[in-house]
Amino acid sequence: METMIKVTEKVKLKKPILIEGLPGIGNVGRVAAGYLVGELKMKKFAELYSPYFLPLVILHQDSVAHLLKCEFYYYRGKKNDIVVLTGDTQSISSEGHYDVCNAILDFSKKIGVTEIITLGGFVAVQEIKEPRIIGAVNDKKLLKKYAKYGIDFNKDHPVGSIVGASGLLLGLGNIMEIPSLCLMGETIGLPLITDPKAADKILQVLLKILDLELDLGKLEKIIKEMEEKINKTDTIHKEILEGMPKPKDDVKYIG
Amino acid sequence: METMIKVTEKVKLKKPILIEGLPGIGNVGRVAAGYLVGELKMKKFAELYSPYFLPLVILHQDSVAHLLKCEFYYYRGKKNDIVVLTGDTQSISSEGHYDVCNAILDFSKKIGVTEIITLGGFVAVQEIKEPRIIGAVNDKKLLKKYAKYGIDFNKDHPVGSIVGASGLLLGLGNIMEIPSLCLMGETIGLPLITDPKAADKILQVLLKILDLELDLGKLEKIIKEMEEKINKTDTIHKEILEGMPKPKDDVKYIG
Amino acid sequence: METMIKVTEKVKLKKPILIEGLPGIGNVGRVAAGYLVGELKMKKFAELYSPYFLPLVILHQDSVAHLLKCEFYYYRGKKNDIVVLTGDTQSISSEGHYDVCNAILDFSKKIGVTEIITLGGFVAVQEIKEPRIIGAVNDKKLLKKYAKYGIDFNKDHPVGSIVGASGLLLGLGNIMEIPSLCLMGETIGLPLITDPKAADKILQVLLKILDLELDLGKLEKIIKEMEEKINKTDTIHKEILEGMPKPKDDVKYIG
């Protein structure tokens, strides 16, 4: 079986910008992506399944089982449509990370994605007063474009590498010639503990870039609504990862 | 080498229902499936082999070696023919679980399977008086269909995920549009210790669903007959798993 | 990269019987196979390479590096030509075992192999006076054919499974309809310590089956000659396996 993307609604998108927010450190990306999906009332149009996810289904309240998956949502924007990619999980193996990201980029090419913004967290090395947003791009030329949003592109920030989807989408995106930006929010969070502060800060920057106005006051409420779902998959992840004796590719990741 | 299914008898089946019962917690699914095969005098028509099984052959009494395999049996039913999938093992790797289940579903499509029922166990969190049967479906609409059989679809049961074939067949089955039900019997059993009580309870529900009448009084006897075979593969499994230093995908599974 | 077999001499073989003897417990199979190759002055005609072997080359005395490989040799027999498969290693992963054995069998079909005899060791559970030779077949009908050679096909022998090539060739050989026999010599040996006694006993049986007369008095001498080579690859194997922290598929094997 291969990683596969199932299109659930055929849509024609206008120069879409892809926003990726998958589980990771502080759940920063996932929470920010989930907020957009909820607040913009985005519609799902595709699902991604992969043999590189954990081999299990999750049960919902009503005993309906579903495979671990990632989901693509869309929103009709002014100049650009917006596509959000979020989901239950990332790959559990090293090769799987490449495979899944490659599938995402192939699909992005197919639907005409013109730009990718990936969202993640990074662990603070000191006490956080106001979480910093550190940025990375996959093409030097983009630095100028994103100079005005208060993103830290300074060389002395503490991030030396980005592991997982948020990083690989940039790296592989460069080969496929899709300009991409990664926004990382500073967090004290452990991999699977949600940090709303960093998500809030990342959303402020992201909304400016996307030229959208949304009430971030609802973020806390939205996070509460997401919590049941996040807790469930997080608990399962943690239980299984603890039950798995020394998984070979359980690298600590930021993305 | 790929996962492969070898058809040993070409049969045309009438709207078959596939019952899956492979080794797992309490051997609940395997014992229940084995009972059906024995009592209904089902005939084998296909075998499944996979490079994701342990790389060994098992010797039988007469020194005849056979690969670890799963087997498909059929029975001519009234409205629906019944196909039982049972076997020696499940995949030992995470990706292998997806690959094997995908092969099972491809084959199911080919032989016209209209519905899948997977059988498994789940570990009780408290003392068991009468084992509960917890259910999960891969389509909300099925909840009504199965409402009358005393299956616990209630949201406060203790099962949050189903690992292995019993779960993945539901999840992947949904993508392939095969309506599927998972029945899980409550057991105190460890992964490879047979629990006849849970199997008995699961069979009661299953026979009602399949509209079959069989004497479950023989279950204890049948289990005894199956025991030599089960003990052999179980011992081998246990020995090998113990000998394998920290297999990466040895997740605890229900299916 | 795939497992590949490179033919170094094109030969037309007469109903060849394939004898497999690869590294394993007590090196029984490898030593017996090496003896045949040496004593019968067999000629190499093919080499097998696989990405499932350790990723290294071995240096010989003259600083010439070669990949870990298996080799096919042939000998012109009376009724049947004889092909011996021996080599430096077996697969280091579980799926690799299936892949390599599948490649061996595809090649066997291509060169017209009519029968396979695999050679291995099994660890004695008690003190050995005279090493027993335990047999396994992949088709019940073969038991009669091999009844007269003093092979123990009795059901109460201590072997319940055969791991690795010696086992899988039987199992997969059955699917490909190549009748196959496995001969296992009783040994106190650890996986990589050569046990000439078991090899001697297995050769006695094998020569009778093949209807060959060879002076086994030279076995000790031959083993000495083989030792430098065996020691080298064994040391490398051991060092690397020790250096590898908990390889996932380091199953203890007989084959």
Next chain:
Amino acid sequence: METMIKVTEKVKLKKPILIEGLPGIGNVGRVAAGYLVGELKMKKFAELYSPYFLPLVILHQDSVAHLLKCEFYYYRGKKNDIVVLTGDTQSISSEGHYDVCNAILDFSKKIGVTEIITLGGFVAVQEIKEPRIIGAVNDKKLLKKYAKYGIDFNKDHPVGSIVGASGLLLGLGNIMEIPSLCLMGETIGLPLITDPKAADKILQVLLKILDLELDLGKLEKIIKEMEEKINKTDTIHKEILEGMPKPKDDVKYIG
């Protein structure tokens, strides 16, 4: 996703000799290769990416992310053009080593490579006065050709095997009929600590073979310039490898 080579400049090369120097013990090969690239002002013409590398991107000073990769550079020589293959990393899995080396050799064939020289280190078993250069070839005939360069091809040197790219390129190169030499410099270095002395010694031999005259006095300076880059990827490697609980294929390698 497969290992892939992206050609960034189409060049026609004259009987090119490929020099491989990737990260390994003492970084000997990588430093020597980097020196050639720098001193000869070589031009990059291709990049290699692989799903068998760690799933991450590295950030440079200016926050530009790039995938872990290997790079091909060329230099117009007198009789032969020179191609240098160097990079951030080697494969992190055993099968990956075969896959990446196979891709390198396929590409080498395509661009007409007539000879390969791989560079590596080996750990000294005693105190080093003057680092020895030990050699290995993939064809006995080459021993004569390289006899005059002071390379130790003597049978009693301490190297019994070569793990990783430097070894596999020889081994697989033999199958593809590309004559190849491996030069290994004696070092006390740990896998990821640069040893300029061994690199210096290996360069002396290499320059003689390539009939090039270069000022090795600059080596120390060049190494300093490379250090920031090397330190960065080395730190990331070390951090990630430490964070990865018991990677299965983290074999200690020479290449």
